[in-house]
Amino acid sequence: xxxxxxxxxxxxxxxxxxxxxxxxxxxxxxxxxxxxxxxxxxxxxxxxxxxxxxxxxxxxxxxxxxxxxxxxxxxxxxxxxxxxxxxxxxxxxxxxxxxxxxxxxxxxxxxxxx
Amino acid sequence: xxxxxxxxxxxxxxxxxxxxxxxxxxxxxxxxxxxxxxxxxxxxxxxxxxxxxxxxxxxxxxxxxxxxxxxxxxxxxxxxxxxxxxxxxxxxxxxxxxxxxxxxxxxxxxxxxx
Numbered sequence: 001x002x003x004x005x006x007x008x009x010x011x012x013x014x015x016x017x018x019x020x021x022x023x024x025x026x027x028x029x030x031x032x033x034x035x036x037x038x039x040x041x042x043x044x045x046x047x048x049x050x051x052x053x054x055x056x057x058x059x060x061x062x063x064x065x066x067x068x069x070x071x072x073x074x075x076x077x078x079x080x081x082x083x084x085x086x087x088x089x090x091x092x093x094x095x096x097x098x099x100x101x102x103x104x105x106x107x108x109x110x111x112x113x114x
Numbered sequence: 115x116x117x118x119x120x121x122x123x124x125x126x127x128x129x130x131x132x133x134x135x136x137x138x139x140x141x142x143x144x145x146x147x148x149x150x151x152x153x154x155x156x157x158x159x160x161x162x163x164x165x166x167x168x169x170x171x172x173x174x175x176x177x178x179x180x181x182x183x184x185x186x187x188x189x190x191x192x193x194x195x196x197x198x199x200x201x202x203x204x205x206x207x208x209x210x211x212x213x214x215x216x217x218x219x220x221x222x223x224x225x226x227x228x
Contacts, residue, residue: 045216099169100147100162
């Protein structure tokens with residue numbers, strides 16, 4: 001079963017607009033990561049946020065984490081056509097034997113129109 | 115520095131055959147994970163190796179196996195291929211022994227079973 005679920009499944013916006021994607025997960029975690037995937041190729045690591053952090057920035061990306069609600073959001077500001085991709089959240093699981101393993105959601109397909 | 119290299123990029127096999135996929139991690143990375151990605155099931159964890167030891171294994175049948183060599187290169191093998199094994203197989207490497215770092219993914223091997 002999926003640990004994380006992204007919402008919405010698909011998002012379509014114009015260049016220059018902001019894009020917000022949400023991720024919910026089920027169990028306690030040590031960290032949560034966001035990845036981007038272009039058209040069936042490999043995943044690109046965007047940002048990692050630890051369970052004791054609430055917000056993190058990287059360029060045009062802003063990630064928040066609310067462990068009480070078991071949710072995270074990824075905000076991409078001033079979107080560009082090159083941001084068109086699928087975005088996945090991934091978590092580990094706090095406790096248990098989960099070394100080296102990430103649990104991925106189904107992803108949000110973002111389309112940015114020029 | 116060179117990224118994660120997966121070979122081959124594309125592969126077409128017949129049901130019942132076996133296949134071996136290769137992954138060369140980033141130099142110095144000792145953790146290598148494998149994932150299967152399909153439209154129906156999303157990204158599913160296969161196994162993870164660290165310093166030649168399998169530390170974690172996903173819920174796949176015994177037809178799926180892997181190994182890691184002393185230079186951290188990893189291979190995965192699928193025997194008695196089934197149509198449902200058609201997927202994008204991704205490997206990822208990390209420098210960390212624990213999970214508090216992002217993973218670098220290769221571009222994947224697209225396996226088609228006919």
